[in-house]
Amino acid sequence: MKYFIETYGCQMNVHDTERMAGLLEQSGYDPAESDRDADIVIVNTCSVRERAEEKLYTRLGEIKEMSREIGRTPLVVVAGCVAQQEGDRLIKRSKGVVDLVVGTQQVKMLPMLVKETAASRSELFMIDGRPWRPEGRIAIENPYEDPSFPLGIVRRGDPVRAYVTIIEGCNDFCSFCVVPYTRGHERMRSKAEILAEVREAADSGRREVQLLGQIVNHYQAPDDPSCDFPALLEAVHEVPGIDRIRFASPHPRHTSDRVIAAVRDLPKVCKHLHLPVQSGSSRVLAMMRRRHTRGEYLDLVARIRAAIPNLQLSTDIIVGFPGETEADFDETLSLTDGVGYHSIYSFKYSERPNTLASKRMPDDVTDEEKTRRIVALQTLQRSVQSNLFQRSIGTTHQVLVDATSRRHEWELTGRTSGNTVVNFPGPPEWLGKMVDVTIERTGPNSVWGQAVGDPR
Numbered sequence: 125m126k127y128f129i130e131t132y133g134c135q136m137n138v139h140d141t142e143r144m145a146g147l148l149e150q151s152g153y154d155p156a157e158s159d160r161d162a163d164i165v166i167v168n169t170c171s172v173r174e175r176a177e178e179k180l181y182t183r184l185g186e187i188k189e190m191s192r193e194i195g196r197t198p199l200v201v202v203a204g205c206v207a208q209q210e211g212d213r214l215i216k217r218s219k220g221v222v223d224l225v226v227g228t229q230q231v232k233m234l235p236m237l238v239k240e241t242a243a244s245r246s247e248l249f250m251i252d253g254r255p256w257r258p259e260g261r262i263a264i265e266n267p268y269e270d271p272s273f274p275l276g277i278v279r280r281g282d283p284v285r286a287y288v289t290i291i292e293g294c295n296d297f298c299s300f301c302v303v304p305y306t307r308g309h310e311r312m313r314s315k316a317e318i319l320a321e322v323r324e325a326a327d328s329g330r331r332e333v334q335l336l337g338q339i340v341n342h343y344q345a346p347d348d349p350s351c352d353f354p355a356l357l358e359a360v361h362e363v364p365g366i367d368r369i370r371f372a373s374p375h376p377r378h379t380s381d382r383v384i385a386a387v388r389d390l391p392k393v394c395k396h397l398h399l400p401v402q403s404g405s406s407r408v409l410a411m412m413r414r415r416h417t418r419g420e421y422l423d424l425v426a427r428i429r430a431a432i433p434n435l436q437l438s439t440d441i442i443v444g445f446p447g448e449t450e451a452d453f454d455e456t457l458s459l460t461d462g463v464g465y466h467s468i469y470s471f472k473y474s475e476r477p478n479t480l481a482s483k484r485m486p487d488d489v490t491d492e493e494k495t496r497r498i499v500a501l502q503t504l505q506r507s508v509q510s511n512l513f514q515r516s517i518g519t520t521h522q523v524l525v526d527a528t529s530r531r532h533e534w535e536l537t538g539r540t541s542g543n544t545v546v547n548f549p550g551p552p553e554w555l556g557k558m559v560d561v562t563i564e565r566t567g568p569n570s571v572w573g574q575a576v577g578d579p580r
């Protein structure tokens with residue numbers, strides 16, 4: 125039996141896919157080259173934006189068509205945030221395409237659920253994060269509320285970088301965000317388990333580790349009262365074989381002076397922070413329930429810059445949040461210009477199920493106006509980024525090579541400590557090596573250069 129998993133969304137989903145692949149392989153399944161060769165097709169979904177959710181239904185239509193073409197029907201599983209959010213509605217809406225829905229907290233049960241579903245092909249089988257019994261079927265209640273994950277099972281897809289979850293879920297309930305409803309309440313993984321996984325990643329040749337959590341810097345070890353997030357960074361820093369440490373995403377209000385000092389003082393911790401701001405207007409931030417103001421955010425950025433002048437920042441921004449006026453949006457533009465982000469992820473607001481904003485705040489900015497605002501924001505960001513990239517010409521950076529280019533085998537791509545993507549000529553054997561590269565020219569979203577010295 126062969127499986128094929130396709131993944132939408134954030135790094136958390138990418139890592140869940142690595143976990144699902146490992147669990148299936150341990151149960152005797154093999155990876156398939158494509159969905160056409162697979163006996164089980166898993167779509168690991170994202171529901172953070174409406175468009176991401178719509179993609180699922182388009183994809184299910186394509187799988188139905190493919191089954192007709194190849195003359196057999198694979199077992200179709202939907203996992204991830206849309207699965208958690210939609211539950212049995214997804215089964216009904218897909219009109220017989222979906223066999224199994226696996227919520228975000230049931231990943232560890234996947235092989236057992238697949239087996240159960242395959243054995244009862246005539247019926248749809250569904251399981252929810254909360255105990256739930258579909259009519260006429262026995263749903264297996266989820267015994268895995270805890271965030272631990274057995275060591276040695278993850279099938280890592282990236283040869284250089286290892287994702288390691290440290291926190292699952294979120295308790296913040298920002299008014300626009302679906303994550304607390306799809307990923308559940310915040311659960312911390314034990315320090316012992318995290319360090320064991322980091323050691324295992326290093327032993328398997330990964331040079332970079334990326335610590336994952338919805339609010340990663342809220343970490344407090346359940347097995348060591350003295351270990352908060354900066355202390356965890358120090359502990360991970362001690363693991364031999366790991367040369368780079370990244371984390372995503374910190375929340376501004378938990379970015380304490382101790383967190384800043386840890387990023388400054390620990391050489392392996394990359395000089396990059398993805399610090400979501402969401403809006404430049406304190407009025408909108410209050411409606412978003414972000415618990416920080418524009419002034420507090422800018423003060424934090426000033427403290428970070430004073431402590432670590434070479435650190436690069438990136439962020440997330442939503443335009444067209446309910447009630448966002450032209451003046452509010454101007455504040456987002458001025459903040460973006462003033463901070464000087466190396467990159468931003470910008471989104472048009474869309475209502476997400478269950479959220480406070482969807483229940484209490486009318487989506488009153490027209491789609492046309494949202495489009496105008498996002499185009500203006502992205503145009504500004506292109507110019508901010510282009511200026512920053514231009515200033516980097518002639519400078520030399522340590523780049524960890526993480527891929528060969530899709531265009532030419534002799535072209536490599538990697539990232540600086542600050543997270544800038546750098547392209548340069550070099551042999552494929554340099555994959556996973558650290559190379560000094562001098563920047564020569566800039567492009568959209570990445571820069572180009574030449575290697576200097578020997579790779580390490």
Ligand code: SF4
Binds near residue numbers: 295302303304339
């Ligand atoms: S902090 Fe806010 S935006 Fe981030 S996951 Fe939690 S609720 Fe969502």
